[in-house]
Amino acid sequence: MTIERSACLIFNPVAGQGDPEQDLLTIQSLLEPEIELDIRLTTPEVDAGQLAREAVERGVHTIIVSGGDGTISAAAEAVVGTSIPLGVISRGTANAFASALALPNTVEAACETILQGRPKVVDAALCNGKHMVLLAGIGFEAEMVEKADRDTKNRFGMLAYIMAGVKQLGEFESFEARIETQEKVITVIASAVTIANAAPPTSVLAQGPAGIICDDGLLDLTVVAPTNPAGAIASAYHLLQTALSGDAAERDDIGYLRARRIKVTTDPPQKVALDGEIIGTTPIDVECIPGGLTILMPLLEEVQPLEKLEGLPELRIEEKL
Numbered sequence: 001m002t003i004e005r006s007a008c009l010i011f012n013p014v015a016g017q018g019d020p021e022q023d024l025l026t027i028q029s030l031l032e033p034e035i036e037l038d039i040r041l042t043t044p045e046v047d048a049g050q051l052a053r054e055a056v057e058r059g060v061h062t063i064i065v066s067g068g069d070g071t072i073s074a075a076a077e078a079v080v081g082t083s084i085p086l087g088v089i090s091r092g093t094a095n096a097f098a099s100a101l102a103l104p105n106t107v108e109a110a111c112e113t114i115l116q117g118r119p120k121v122v123d124a125a126l127c128n129g130k131h132m133v134l135l136a137g138i139g140f141e142a143e144m145v146e147k148a149d150r151d152t153k154n155r156f157g158m159l160a161y162i163m164a165g166v167k168q169l170g171e172f173e174s175f176e177a178r179i180e181t182q183e184k185v186i187t188v189i190a191s192a193v194t195i196a197n198a199a200p201p202t203s204v205l206a207q208g209p210a211g212i213i214c215d216d217g218l219l220d221l222t223v224v225a226p227t228n229p230a231g232a233i234a235s236a237y238h239l240l241q242t243a244l245s246g247d248a249a250e251r252d253d254i255g256y257l258r259a260r261r262i263k264v265t266t267d268p269p270q271k272v273a274l275d276g277e278i279i280g281t282t283p284i285d286v287e288c289i290p291g292g293l294t295i296l297m298p299l300l301e302e303v304q305p306l307e308k309l310e311g312l313p314e315l316r317i318e319e320k321l
């Protein structure tokens with residue numbers, strides 16, 4: 001068989017809690033029969049963004065990125081606007097990127113998706129001149145990003161991390177936000193303002209609307225404006241629940257809107273986290289880049305099986321006549 005496809009695989013050799021060496025062998029054994037891989041490892045000095053920009057300059061056909069959210073977001077941001085398809089193999093703790101875009105979360109399933117090779121065009125965004133794929137969080141989200149070190153995530157897992165954050169929301173101070181879209185200017189006292197292009201359910205502060213659509217050419221803004229600590233905790237739980245059920249938030253202290261471009265100014269200035277990295281402080285100007293990113297996606301039409309028993313230990317199934 002002749003290999004007709006090629007790709008640059010950007011691999012973080014220290015990401016996640018699995019065995020990176022074994023992961024790389026698995027990826028190679030699954031992909032290399034069909035795709036010629038040019039493997040580049042990230043280092044503390046050379047990140048996935050730089051490796052992806054170099055791959056774009058070399059004119060590669062496809063870029064595959066494998067690591068945690070930091071690695072994946074950096075590579076994705078580097079290919080925005082290029083139309084080079086990006087394959088994603090998540091190996092992190094939270095895998096927010098994969099979850100936001102409904103991508104598989106195991107190495108094997110991710111490789112299967114890449115082999116299927118179905119590119120889907122989704123939106124990206126520009127925030128203060130930087131490419132953004134998931135979301136920009138003002139205030140509270142940024143504080144959480146700053147506090148959430150690897151140790152906390154490893155020890156307590158994702159849910160505990162969210163709940164710790166929810167608790168902190170009650171202690172967090174409010175700020176005045178001026179939110180400007182092409183149609184209106186809104187002024188509000190808020191604890192968190194989040195502008196999302198795509199977001200996983202675990203990004204509770206982005207969950208005002210019922211589902212964030214990542215190919216509608218619009219950004220989704222959520223304002224969380226509790227007036228007291230109890231309200232803050234209640235609104236965060238409400239957002240978590242509605243995120244999981246796919247409903248829109250229905251509390252008076254949660255607001256949301258959709259717009260193509262959103263500018264936010266705050267008083268006092270607040271920290272801003274862009275796709276999980278602190279980029280500075282407000283003001284921010286976020287604009288959707290419709291169709292800015294091409295991702296290799298799984299078949300969406302797949303029917304969810306009603307039963308799954310394979311893999312259970314010492315499984316025996318007897319069909320009754």
Ligand SMILES: Nc1ncnc2c1ncn2[C@@H]1O[C@H](COP(=O)(O)OP(=O)(O)OP(=O)(O)O)[C@@H](O)[C@H]1O
Pocket residue numbers: 012013014015016017041042043044045067068069070071072091092093094095153
């Ligand atoms: N070869 C390497 N040696 C040491 N550190 C590296 C290397 N390559 C990348 N890094 C570091 O890995 C970090 C990015 O990790 P990444 O987001 O991929 O995984 P993660 O932290 O395990 O993910 P998650 O946040 O989902 O747990 C960066 O801080 C980067 O400097």
